[in-house]
Amino acid sequence: MQIEPLKQKYAQLLRDFYAQLRAIHIDQLERKWITISLIVIGLFVGIITIDALFHGVNPPSKVETIDSASLHLNKEFAEDNLGVQVDDKGNVTVRMVAGRYSFFPKHITVPAETTLTFRWVSMDVLHGVHIPMTNMSTMIVPGYVAEITTTFPKPGEYPMLCNEYCGLGHNHMWSNISVIAKENWTAPAKSSAKGGSNNE
Numbered sequence: 001m002q003i004e005p006l007k008q009k010y011a012q013l014l015r016d017f018y019a020q021l022r023a024i025h026i027d028q029l030e031r032k033w034i035t036i037s038l039i040v041i042g043l044f045v046g047i048i049t050i051d052a053l054f055h056g057v058n059p060p061s062k063v064e065t066i067d068s069a070s071l072h073l074n075k076e077f078a079e080d081n082l083g084v085q086v087d088d089k090g091n092v093t094v095r096m097v098a099g100r101y102s103f104f105p106k107h108i109t110v111p112a113e114t115t116l117t118f119r120w121v122s123m124d125v126l127h128g129v130h131i132p133m134t135n136m137s138t139m140i141v142p143g144y145v146a147e148i149t150t151t152f153p154k155p156g157e158y159p160m161l162c163n164e165y166c167g168l169g170h171n172h173m174w175s176n177i178s179v180i181a182k183e184n185w186t187a188p189a190k191s192s193a194k195g196g197s198n199n200e
């Protein structure tokens with residue numbers, strides 16, 4: 001391989017490119033805006049890079065797989081573990097299984113103004129989950145765990161709807177979430193023997 005001639009060739013190409021660029025007339029104002037756009041792009045790319053490398057922020061494609069056919073044998077999503085749970089550090093996690101045509105458990109009670117981590121899995125086909133009036137919406141793809149962290153600012157009754165067509169009963173697929181004031185909410189009992197949650 002002759003590196004030198006190649007280098008010279010590319011250096012020449014680069015020089016030609018700059019020469020042509022300089023030959024183009026660009027208005028002062030336009031030049032300013034081009035610079036600003038480049039700075040903004042650089043800023044965004046920088047933020048994404050820093051978040052990815054130092055804050056562990058992953059794109060939604062972050063992959064956590066699970067065997068949908070054996071959820072009942074899976075420790076995390078076994079029936080007794082579904083619903084609302086609070087760990088030793090006080091983190092609230094909600095585990096739910098989506099299946100034609102419901103979310104299980106059918107009803108959960110969570111505190112307002114509290115960070116909640118929702119973890120969903122599908123037992124059969126592709127489902128979606130959407131809670132109107134919130135920013136929460138995600139797909140539940142069989143074989144993967146869908147995780148969303150959110151907070152309900154106000155107490156109230158919220159429906160949880162399926163928003164991916166999953167079969168004839170799709171429009172009857174929903175659960176209810178009761179969001180109650182933080183001070184009135186008591187953590188469900190630890191799931192040592194049976195249930196750990198507001199299973200209903």
Ligand code: CUA
Pocket residue numbers: 099100101126127128162163164165166167170171173
């Ligand atoms: Cu589940 Cu539509």
